[in-house]
Amino acid sequence: MPAPDLAPVPKHITGFSNPTVKYLRALRDKKNRKRAGQFLVEGLRLLEDARSVGRIPQMLVMAESNERAATGHAVLARLVDAVSEAGGEIITTTPDILAKITGKENAQSVAGVFDEWDTGLARLERNAAPIWLVAQALRDPGNLGTMLRTGDAVGAGGLILIDDCADPFSAEAVRASMGAIFTVPVAQARWEAFLPWLRSGPGQLVAASLRKAVPYRGAPYAAPCFVLVGNESQGLPEAYEAACDLRVTMPMRGRADSLNAAVAGAVLAYEVLATLGA
Amino acid sequence: MPAPDLAPVPKHITGFSNPTVKYLRALRDKKNRKRAGQFLVEGLRLLEDARSVGRIPQMLVMAESNERAATGHAVLARLVDAVSEAGGEIITTTPDILAKITGKENAQSVAGVFDEWDTGLARLERNAAPIWLVAQALRDPGNLGTMLRTGDAVGAGGLILIDDCADPFSAEAVRASMGAIFTVPVAQARWEAFLPWLRSGPGQLVAASLRKAVPYRGAPYAAPCFVLVGNESQGLPEAYEAACDLRVTMPMRGRADSLNAAVAGAVLAYEVLATLGA
Numbered sequence: 139m140p141a142p143d144l145a146p147v148p149k150h151i152t153g154f155s156n157p158t159v160k161y162l163r164a165l166r167d168k169k170n171r172k173r174a175g176q177f178l179v180e181g182l183r184l185l186e187d188a189r190s191v192g193r194i195p196q197m198l199v200m201a202e203s204n205e206r207a208a209t210g211h212a213v214l215a216r217l218v219d220a221v222s223e224a225g226g227e228i229i230t231t232t233p234d235i236l237a238k239i240t241g242k243e244n245a246q247s248v249a250g251v252f253d254e255w256d257t258g259l260a261r262l263e264r265n266a267a268p269i270w271l272v273a274q275a276l277r278d279p280g281n282l283g284t285m286l287r288t289g290d291a292v293g294a295g296g297l298i299l300i301d302d303c304a305d306p307f308s309a310e311a312v313r314a315s316m317g318a319i320f321t322v323p324v325a326q327a328r329w330e331a332f333l334p335w336l337r338s339g340p341g342q343l344v345a346a347s348l349r350k351a352v353p354y355r356g357a358p359y360a361a362p363c364f365v366l367v368g369n370e371s372q373g374l375p376e377a378y379e380a381a382c383d384l385r386v387t388m389p390m391r392g393r394a395d396s397l398n399a400a401v402a403g404a405v406l407a408y409e410v411l412a413t414l415g416a
Numbered sequence: 417m418p419a420p421d422l423a424p425v426p427k428h429i430t431g432f433s434n435p436t437v438k439y440l441r442a443l444r445d446k447k448n449r450k451r452a453g454q455f456l457v458e459g460l461r462l463l464e465d466a467r468s469v470g471r472i473p474q475m476l477v478m479a480e481s482n483e484r485a486a487t488g489h490a491v492l493a494r495l496v497d498a499v500s501e502a503g504g505e506i507i508t509t510t511p512d513i514l515a516k517i518t519g520k521e522n523a524q525s526v527a528g529v530f531d532e533w534d535t536g537l538a539r540l541e542r543n544a545a546p547i548w549l550v551a552q553a554l555r556d557p558g559n560l561g562t563m564l565r566t567g568d569a570v571g572a573g574g575l576i577l578i579d580d581c582a583d584p585f586s587a588e589a590v591r592a593s594m595g596a597i598f599t600v601p602v603a604q605a606r607w608e609a610f611l612p613w614l615r616s617g618p619g620q621l622v623a624a625s626l627r628k629a630v631p632y633r634g635a636p637y638a639a640p641c642f643v644l645v646g647n648e649s650q651g652l653p654e655a656y657e658a659a660c661d662l663r664v665t666m667p668m669r670g671r672a673d674s675l676n677a678a679v680a681g682a683v684l685a686y687e688v689l690a691t692l693g694a
Contacts, residue, residue, distance in 0.1 A: 191671070280558060284676045293669030314676070321671050355690055389689060391571030393469070393599050397682070398562045398592070404679040405686045411667060412633055 148200075151231040154238060158229065162199065162239045162251065168305045175254050177307035178239070181246035186213050187317030188252070194224045195250030201233040214248065221250075240309070254307050257326045259298070259335045267295030268361035268414045271403055272343075274329070274378060275369035279304040283314025284400040289322040292407045295362065296323035300332055333381060336364065343382045344410070346402045348373050348395055351385035354406055358384065359413045367403040426478070429509040432516060436507065440477065440517045440529065446583045453532050455585035456517070459524035464491050465595030466530070472502045473528030479511040492526065499528075518587070532585050535604040537576070537613045545573030546639035546692045549681055550621075552607070552656060553647035557582040561592025562678040567600040570685045573640065574601035578610055611659060614642065621660045622688070624680045626651050626673055629663035632684055636662070637691045645681040 151158060164170040165178045176196070179185060185195065198221045200214075221228055233247070240249060264270070271289045276282050282297075282304045289297050297306075304311060306324045315322075327335070336343060342360045345351070346367045366382065368374030373396065379385055388397065388405060397405070429436060442448040443456045454474070457463060463473065476499045478492075499506055511525070518527060542548070549567045554560050560575075560582045567575050575584075582589060584602045593600075605613070614621060620638045623629070624645045644660065646652030651674065657663055666675065666683060675683070 187671075284679060287672065287676055288679055290670030290672050291666070291668050291675050316672055316674075318670070318672065388569070388686065390569050391689075392568030392596070393465075394565065394568050394594055394596065396594075397569050398565055398678070400676070401562060401566055401679055401682040404675070405683055408666065408683045411669075 148228040148230045151229055151235060154235060159231070159235055159239060162249070163241075165251070166241055166309065168308065171254065171305065171307055176251050177254055177312070178249055178251055178309065179312055180240050180242075180249045180309060181313075182214060182217070182248050184312065184317055185217055185248060185250045188250070188320045189217055189220050191320050193252065193320050194220050195226055195252050197221075197227040197229060197251040199229045199231060199236060199239065199249045199251075201236040201247045202230055217248075257299075257306070257324055259325050259327050259331065262296055262298070262323060262325055264295065264339055264341055264362050267293055268363060269293065269407055269410050270295045270298060270362060270364045271407060272298040272300060272332075272364050272366040273303060273399065273403065274300040274366065274374055275372070276303045276367070276399060277370055278399075279308045279311035280314045281370065281398065281400040282306055283311040283316075283319070285403055286311070286315035286318035286322045286324065288400065288404040288407060290318040292411050294322060294407065296325060298332065298364070299324065299326045300329050300366075329378060342384060344384045344386060344406070345374055345379045345382040346406050347379055347385040347387050349376070349379065349385065351387040354386035354388050354409055357386045357413075359410045361414050363410050363414065365403060365406050365410060367399050367406075370399050426506040426508045429507055429513060432513060437509070437513055437517060440527075441519075443529070444519055444587065446586065449532065449583065449585055454529050455532055455590070456527055456529055456587065457590055458518050458520075458527045458587060459591075460492060460495070460526050462590065462595055463495055463526060463528045466528070466598045467495055467498050469598050471530065471598050472498050473504060473530050475499075475505040475507065475529040477507045477509060477514060477517065477527045477529075479514040479525045480508055495526075535577075535584070535602055537603050537605050537609065540574055540576070540601060540603055542573065542617055542619055542640050545571055546641060547571065547685055547688050548573045548576060548619075548640060548642045549685060550576045550578060550610075550642050550644040551581060551677065551681065552578040552644065552652055553650070554581045554645070554677060555648055556677075557586045557589035558592045559648065559676065559678040560584055561589040561594075561597070563681055564589070564593035564596040564600045564602065566678065566682040566685060568596040570689050572600060572685065574603060576603045576605065576610065576642070578605060578607050607656060620662060622662045622664060622684070623652055623657045623660040624684050625657055625663040625665050627654070627657065627663070629665040632664035632666050632687055635664045635691075637688045639692050641688050641692065643681060643684050643688060645677045645684075648677050
């Protein structure tokens with residue numbers, strides 16, 4: 139803890155039309171996030187997840203009623219210290235303004251602004267893990283966050299997003315990830331860039347397929363195994379499936395012919411985990 | 417096709433303050449759905465899923481621009497016939513009013529009103545299937561719908577909702593179910609009613625547990641097997657787990673200690689399916 143005289147003096151915002159409020163509010167929009175290179179994370183739990191792995195927000199925004207609780211709330215106090223020590227900005231405001239920023243009536247009492255990070259394929263170390271998750275044209279940010287969370291659970295090397303997917307830095311994806319956005323590497327690439335990258339080293343590409351395929355149970359998985367699921371309504375393009383090393387299918391006993399994309403990825407990833415004894 | 421002179425004469429609504437519009441709009445709210453005993457289903461795909469298993473809406477609402485397409489659109493035409501033959505009401509309106517009813521800017525071009533059905537435990541036939549899904553205090557309607565969809569895929573006898581869960585008849589749950597709301601039986605009960613019902617016949621209750629438990633892989637599952645998952649943030653109450661016949665756990669290789677509830681249920685259900693060779 140810094141000595142009291144070194145403690146940060148929070149900036150206080152009371153006006154809805156304050157430029158910082160406008161800036162933060164704009165981060166709800168993907169286009170603005172990309173322009174700013176920043177994203178907003180809501181809630182103490184997620185912010186603490188981030189802090190615990192060394193991700194410190196550039197800016198911390200606290201609602202007044204909870205700022206008072208800061209001295210009593212050890213987790214929040216530690217977060218404030220971490221932001222302050224890292225040279226970040228600390229802002230207090232009203233619950234109404236924080237609600238306006240996050241767009242939620244029952245807003246979290248604290249939010250943080252982080253720099254987005256590089257999501258290039260070059261960052262990935264394919265031999266770091268036996269399992270990788272790959273999603274193509276995954277449109278639902280909740281599904282994306284859920285896949286990050288599953289990726290954490292199975293010890294995946296990362297989640298690779300192919301073609302036009304939801305934004306991993308959207309509030310909904312971050313929330314559904316339950317903090318995994320901070321721990322599971324995420325990469326974004328077009329198929330035309332992904333495939334050459336994959337083929338430049340070891341790696342088995344396995345498609346969760348709705349077409350002719352072998353049963354997912356007992357299939358010959360090999361590490362590093364890249365588990366590929368397709369778009370929520372279209373599944374994988376045929377040409378993508380054809381480029382895979384293995385096409386597997388799960389039993390479908392009902393009337394429908396497909397599972398939720400995040401569910402399919404998880405069932406398959408756990409099967410790979412069991413097979414590889416990873 | 418009925419002869420032209422027997423074809424239904426749709427009622428046409430052009431006013432936002434029309435009582436039918438108000439009634440339909442109110443169905444977005446759970447309290448109103450319970451009072452009316454009806455729910456709204458949006459989109460031709462879901463309505464066709466319903467029709468194909470004999471569920472016909474009491475009322476069909478079509479946006480004008482698409483009504484014209486009805487004669488050319490075989491699926492919609494068949495639906496209109498089915499509603500008409502069943503004595504249901506057919507209403508045409510403007511795209512704006514339909515958007516107001518559904519609360520979505522890009523509204524579907526057609527919506528149907530169904531009577532809710534009985535969700536009592538007494539309706540269930542436990543020997544009808546080797547696998548059943550059970551969720552306790554599942555709050556997210558998307559997770560609920562996803563579990564219905566998974567239930568369809570694994571051939572589950574049904575989804576049993578314990579304690580205070582999301583409403584299976586909400587628009588979000590229905591949409592996430594991808595039509596499984598119409599094919600997978602759903603029941604609602606308090607734990608205090610569920611447990612005696614379960615114990616009144618054969619049935620193995622299996623908890624997806626975060627606590628001391630055996631590995632989910634290779635656990636001694638037995639039909640009819642009831643796979644129980646807990647609330648999104650709290651998991652299952654300890655007393656509920658204690659009442660289970662088997663507690664199983666999935667590998668968690670990362671920093672988090674849990675999976676998304678619908679994902680956990682699916683991974684477990686597919687393991688049960690593989691084990692029982694169902």
